[in-house]
Amino acid sequence: MSCNASSFISDFVLALANETKRSAMRSLLPVPNNNFMDSKLMDTDARALRSLAQTYLDSAYEMDADKFASIFHPSSSVTKVGDDGNVSVTPIAMWLAAVRNLKAPKQQGLERKDQILSIDVEGELALVKLKLQIPPRHFTDMLSCLKVNGTWKIAQKVMTSKT
Numbered sequence: 001m002s003c004n005a006s007s008f009i010s011d012f013v014l015a016l017a018n019e020t021k022r023s024a025m026r027s028l029l030p031v032p033n034n035n036f037m038d039s040k041l042m043d044t045d046a047r048a049l050r051s052l053a054q055t056y057l058d059s060a061y062e063m064d065a066d067k068f069a070s071i072f073h074p075s076s077s078v079t080k081v082g083d084d085g086n087v088s089v090t091p092i093a094m095w096l097a098a099v100r101n102l103k104a105p106k107q108q109g110l111e112r113k114d115q116i117l118s119i120d121v122e123g124e125l126a127l128v129k130l131k132l133q134i135p136p137r138h139f140t141d142m143l144s145c146l147k148v149n150g151t152w153k154i155a156q157k158v159m160t161s162k163t
Helices: 003-027 036-062 065-069 092-099
Strands: 072-081 087-091 114-122 125-134 137-148 151-162
Touching: 036 065, 036 114, 036 125, 036 137, 036 151, 065 092, 072 092, 087 092
Parallel strands: 072 151
Antiparallel strands: 072 087, 114 125, 125 137, 137 151
C-alpha cells in the first residue's frame, strides 16, 4: 500500500473516530423537524438501519456468512488495526470466506451479548455503532452505510476488539 493510501486510511479512521464521539451525543437525541415528509423518511431509514444492525448481530451470533453477505455491499471491506499495529483492510469476499470457517457462538451454546449503541443518519449516509461478543473477544464495530438504490448496505466495517 502506498504511503498516500496509508495516510488516507489513517486520516479516515481518525476522522471517523472523532465524528463518532460527536455524533454519539446527538444520534440518540430526537431531532426537531417541522417537515412531516422528512420526518417520515427519517423514521423509515432508522427502522431499516435498525433492521440491518439486527441482521448483522444475528449473523455474528450464528456466524452466517450468507446472511452477512446480504447486508454488505459487494465492494465493501473490513478495516482494523492488526495485532502488529498496522492498519489491515480486508475485501468483504475474503472476510466472508474467513467467517465460513469460524464456529458460531450459537453452536457453542454461548450466551448472546450484543447491542446497538447508536445510529446516525445524514441523507444517504449512516453510521451504525455496535458492541458484540464472540468469546473470548469483545468487539466494537462501526458500520458506514450507504443507501444504494433505496436499500441500506454496509459500505465499510471498521472494528476493534479486546479480550
